[in-house]
Amino acid sequence: MQGRSLLIAATAATALVLAGCGGPGAGGGGGARDANADPSDLRIGISLPSQDEERWISDSAAIEQGLADLGYQIDLQFANNDIPTQQQQVDQMITQGADLLILAPLDGTALSPQLQAAEGADIPIISYDRLIRNSDDVDLYVTFDNFKVGAQQATSLLRGLGVLGPDGADTGKRGPFNVELFGGSLDDNNATFVFNGAMSVLQPYLDNGTLVVKSAQTQLAQIATENWSQQKAQERMDNLLTAHYSDGSRVDAVLTPNDSVARGAITALQNAGYGPTLESGPRPMPITTGQDAEIASVKMVSDGVQYSTVFKDTRVLADQAVHGADDLLKGKEPELNDTESYDNGAMIVPSFLVPVHAIYRDNIDTVLVDSGYYTAQEVQVGRLE
Template sequence: MNINRRGFISLGAASVAALGLAACGNDATTPGTETSTGATNGGGSGAGGKVGVSMPTQTSERWIADGDAVKSQLEEAGFEVDLQFANDDIPTQSQQVDQMITQGVKVLIIAAIDGTALAPQLDAAAAAGIKVISYDRLIRDSENVDFYVSFDNFKVGVAQGQSLIDGLAERFSSENPANIELFAGSLDDNNAHFFFNGAMSVLQPKIDSGEFVVPSGQTTIEQATILRWQQEAAQKRMEDLLTANYGDKKLHGALSAYDGLSRGIITALENNGYSGETFPIVTGQDAEIASVKLINDGIQYSTIFKDTRLLAEQAVKAAVALLEGNEPEANDTETYDNGVKVVPSYLLDVTTVTKDNVTEALVDTGYWTQEQVDSGVA
């Protein structure tokens, strides 16, 4: 994906002036490789020091966009950047972070594959005086997490659940009860729990009242989880659910925590003969271009747009503050307890995207072009 086709949001002019920043080009990474070493000064001087950026995978366009956005904005801020992707492999991410520490980075920005697996690396970072920013996925069970930047993940789940409710009311108002199934993210991702709990906060009352029914009976996150958020695993689970529970009934909706899962669910539904105006309501998250096209075509019902350009901006601001010996600006100091301490956090808001507001939310903001939305190709 050519991230340069998006208009990145840079740090404000005052911050740029204060830091004496120099703009530089953005090296887009290439999907499909296990790791991508972005150790480079780019067009910046690297005067701010070296920052290690650890992203979980390149199999999701969302994480490619995050990695490139963080790298681009850090380089604009005068940092040297080592960007690594871990291919959803925990030992690989651990090794990459170890290497960053050995190379003398000043700050680590980490989107963890498993939020509980990096304690030794964080201990080593603390011993070396390296600050740690947990990026989007909260790193757990360690006191050595200095700051957390993310979206309001409980609200993400609420928005997904409410979108499912709205879509069912729009498309299946005469169906009572409506049959739904639940798909959650990977249990080792702390965010998956926030997403699921947020969604269930609005869906559970509907289930309790009998307005919604889950024919499979699989209503806990442990039953609904999809390891590593894999599209193929979501497709297989949906196929199994349809075979076991829908011989004499129709599915009306599926809660999906992520666009990749959504596309797997949709494939399974299409393979089982679902189509047209009675296609089940399927939610999603991350505004991946393939799913945005499905939404624009009236197949996937919705996605939750999390503007990763803004998240990258907050990560850079936090890195600058920590290196200057200051506390980064936080707007939440109560919610994100990682099991050892409450991590000060900056949370961003999100937007629910349906066919009605694709242009306003994604094209007008420069996140995707109309050509990309029409083609489904970034």
Template structure:
């Protein structure tokens, strides 16, 4: 509940949203554009899994923000099972949800649910992961996912010494051997992360400053289904056996998520590549500032993560919901980037931050995301 206190929505902001609400929204608007009393509003919140602390925090933060506005909330976690998520959303629609907030497991697997929501006049907010191939996605709240990929690659280049802390080139010519990991192919964000990272790394690959000894440079080769830590560990172990057993040195690994990073690090340490960066462990990147990985960063094991303040993401989802409840439409700050295959979905994008050992305190402790005690323990209270 410590994080939830940060998701506080001022009465002035809520009143302002209500005052500027227009006619209709989403698939016809909530209750045909009529404003509902808070106690009459039911919001269905569908999160992909409880196996990641990130999604638990997201779900609880969204729930807390909605309940603070007086809404009833049906929060469900689908345990990374597509049929379960489909059934949960079906039930939310049956139970009379007025708005749906959905972080999809598979962004292409919810067509019938979206069609049913539209038929019932229920606006759909796609949360962090873009729902694809359907016109009935009304709004998208997320981070600038392409830039997240740029930041992941930038942190790798910084860890290798090719760039300094200000992103200036140092003159290091390498060559540095790296391996590449990508996220789940059914998560639209994974391709944005990959594209941002690869376009940042490509000039160094072209010049020979970076090399990928395995030759596995395609998204399909690097992708880890469902973002599973164990799958990433096995792939890293296989790469070490197939490519590095002859003594070839590995200098860095592009990892797009902290859970994958921990699996990769386990494989590297198991192969005797040093317990820490100071002992020769390759530079490993990450994302989400999960507490276990933040401790590894402080301890000099994982080099970096990308901090996406999901409290702000939850806040935007609640603000968007409030706009729909009041018969209006949420304010977008991007109406060009996120094409889901059928339409460009109006979006609200948030910024992210590279976190390394030197800025853990200002980025994570001073902002109240984690306490110093939690970081030292490597787990949340």
């Protein structure tokens, strides 16, 4: 993590400088691209959802550094969670001569006109982390194994309740336990994979009564969290507590799809008198899951407030996108490890899935600190330095 703060701070400024280089047609605009062209003559447009989430800042820094190391021109833009802004930014990338696009769409179907324009200009497209849907104009999808993310979240929840042991074996403990479910944003295809992964593990325990959802809200459309918003998650958790737990019953666990949603749910639970930790208070904090291993949530796991999160090493994902872009621009086949799972409605998108890791209080040091992703000091204070 040495120097990460400087790299992140420089990202926006560097993007503005590089976005101004070359002007229209700087790299030949795709159609005129030469597979033997020098990277310094080629321009790569990158569109990411926002700067509101820590993970997109980390992704942007890693992608930008990797492409810069190879010598490419870079046009990096953040859409500020606004679909028209992302459409306009991608349009601009195309007209200014992008030779390849790396896109993390806010809405998997909203970039159709831009994708068609890119296809017409022979501009390769990499769908980054979030799947571009209903288009056959996608050359590569690089993402984490999001079905496994959900499965790991559900396994962590069952482990925290004691239904599963540390080795994953069923302990025979049957509760019943009151559980509430949260999902991701419906416009993000990853939310479906995460939800389906979680339910593949939880459904047998819902069926046999080990887990009870008092709200009866178990469908993704019922539990989705717009824009993965912490505030909306807090509001929904508040409503669930008022509507279904005012009789004195307690929430034993909350399946939350990422760390921002987890923090929203935890805030509502704390305000309702839960906690302060998993092991203290008249009503201990419920078992709560997460995703992204954001530093604020890693501290909460370390402090025993949040039970677990799922670490997705954005350094590895960014590196895969960088190498995929380099291969495509050089006329090579990019590395793949999945050609079956991701049907976007128009095609099976050739994909590379990056592995994920469950994070608990006892493996923060070995997985996150020893790998250099965070420092021990960052974990202790809960912020990047």
